[in-house]
Amino acid sequence: MEARMENLAAGRVWTLSGRMTFHDNDRFLAILAEFASDSGRRVVLDLAGVEYTDSFAIGLLLQAAEQARANGITLVMAKPSATVRSILEQMDLAGQLPVEPPLQPASGHGATAMAAAETGGLKLSPLPSERGPGLALSGRFTFAAQGTFLSVLQQMERLNGSHYRLDLADVSFMDSGGLSMLMMANDQARHVGGTLMLANPSPRVRDLLRMAAVDTVMAIEG
Incomplete structure (x- = not known):
């Protein structure tokens, strides 16, 4: 830029x-x-x-x-x-x-227009040990979740070349703030020689990741 x-x-x-x-x-x-x-x-x-x-x-x-x-x-x-x-x-x-000129509001239809009426903040829970280091995310992943997501970035400081997985199966809503935090997490993982994997996004979250070109900089499975 x-x-x-x-x-x-x-x-x-x-x-x-x-x-x-x-x-x-x-x-x-x-x-x-x-x-x-x-x-x-x-x-x-x-x-x-x-x-x-x-x-x-x-x-x-x-x-x-x-x-x-x-x-x-x-x-x-x-x-x-x-x-x-x-x-x-x-x-x-x-x-x-x-x-x-002003943006047009999203139509509310289609995979990329997520229902803003959904409620609940972001929750984190450890993945089973056999799946390696990582967390399962659930709820709304928005700009307001910065404080909660900080613990993810802190864990990544200790990766030392490991692979880290974020399971998104139960993420009901993601805005651009959530996308930005995923990019920050990926950058942090690379900084310490590790890699970040996004797993099991719902179809509408997957479409949002693809639209924002997240799939070009980190792996997505499931």
Whole structure:
């Protein structure tokens, strides 16, 4: 991802281009650090030149929206390409990201539109020892599950080249925050020489993983 900044009378404009992925975490966090001096201003993230976003990058956009609200910033994510817009709409982010022109709400039909009415937080339970190190996840895997999922990342610090399995069979709902945490877990596993396996996702979770290209960076079985 490339980023170029302009200070205009109406506010600050960040023009982003290229592929926006988890590799751009540090670069994007540097942009967010500038938000501290933008309180009360208008900030535009121009996404017209962004060709692709993975699930981790979408998590960064959600983080930008949250930080803008906390700093009293009027944030606009402007002119996303047709590809990026399609990903954001299929992930039902119309009410969460300040995109212009506005995103269309998900229709509520099809495998990628998960029912938001489902309730319950994320729960973790150990897998049977014969299946190797790992956890079974159940419930809703959303941005709000960061605190719960932290224990997964802490376990991965001790992998030392091992394989780690996350069983998703009982995950009833996953948003872009959950996708981002899976990408963080995969990055952590690779950092210590291990690998992460996602097992038994439901058809609609599997479709979401495929749509966000998660299946191109980690193994999915079942």
